[in-house]
Amino acid sequence: MKQTTQSLQPDNTAVRTALWRALHVQVDATPHIIDDRLGLQLVAPPEGWQERPDMKFTKRLRASIVARARFIEDLIIEQSKKGIEQYVILGAGLDTFAQRRPDISAHLQIFEIDQPDTLAWKQMRLTELGFGVPDSLHFVQVDFEKSSWWTELLKAGFAKNKPAVVACTGVTLYLTKDAIISTLKQIAALATGSTLAMTFYLPIDLLDEEDRPMQEIADKGARAAGTPFVSFFAPQEVLELAREAGFKEAKTISTKDMEQLYFAERTDGLVPASGELFLVANS
DSSP: OOOOTTTOOOOHHHHHHHHHHHHHHHHSOSSOSOOOOHHHHHHOOOTTGGGSHHHHTOHHHHHHHHHHHHHHHHHHHHHHHTTOOEEEEETOTTOOHHHHOHHHHTTSEEEEEEOHHHHHHHHHHHHHTTOOOOTTEEEEEOOTTTSOHHHHHHHTTOOTTSOOEEEEOSOGGGSOHHHHHHHHHHHHTSOTTOEEEEEEEOOGGGSOGGGHHHHHHHHHHHHHTTOOOOOOOOHHHHHHHHHHHTOSEEEEEOHHHHIIIIITTOSSOOOOOSSEEEEEEEO
16 A cells, blocks of 8 residues: 555654744744754645644753754864765654755765654655655655664665764763663764764753743653653763764863854854753764
8 A cells, every 4th residue: 555644643852843843934033043844845834833832931941952063064064175975864753954055965974873763754745745865865764763863774785895974963862871871882983083063961950940931741742752852961971972982082062152153143043952061072
């Protein structure tokens, strides 16, 4: 039986992230931290989607999502200019970099790794909207409980002897510490010159006071949806994980760092939530 976008469904978190990026363009003041409206075209939500509680009452989370996306894009653009030709997105969701930035993506082999339903749905939607899928964009479908993302990545044509940028955002929260360590070790073994940018989540006692109620609500919702939050780390623990995995260099980028990078000149009060930090590590 032929599959359709009606029979397939993308991951709810991927949809929410795409809509947050679109909402930023619609309701936040210029200059926009990232201009990503394509995710909204992919999702095509019902009218009034902006009034959903997870859209209407999550301004600080929306700010975190757009800052995260901008940080990754700045990194891959910078590394592409230095000659990096491979870009791996672990937990790609409805990422739209390949479609929005053809000036950069034309020089890259992009590997989007995620659950089969999400990527199959996305591929169909791109075709329906007339974008198509260029030869340089590889959808790597992985059932993480049954197969190895590394094995599937190699099957998709990834050159392990060439350096790469690996981005992994919004994923570690759902993984056990052992699974995170295994992933870090695999990435640390990539060719010299490779860079990892991965988000981690802080324990609730390290959040700003105003972010704690929202985190408690999100935690409750995740458990109810059958996708509970599993792993939280303090910044020093993240650096220790990176060192133990074998990275040559590692640093963390905090919410305060993000504020300085992208929010310092804003006049609309948009600031990111305090729950997330980036690990940037080099092999």
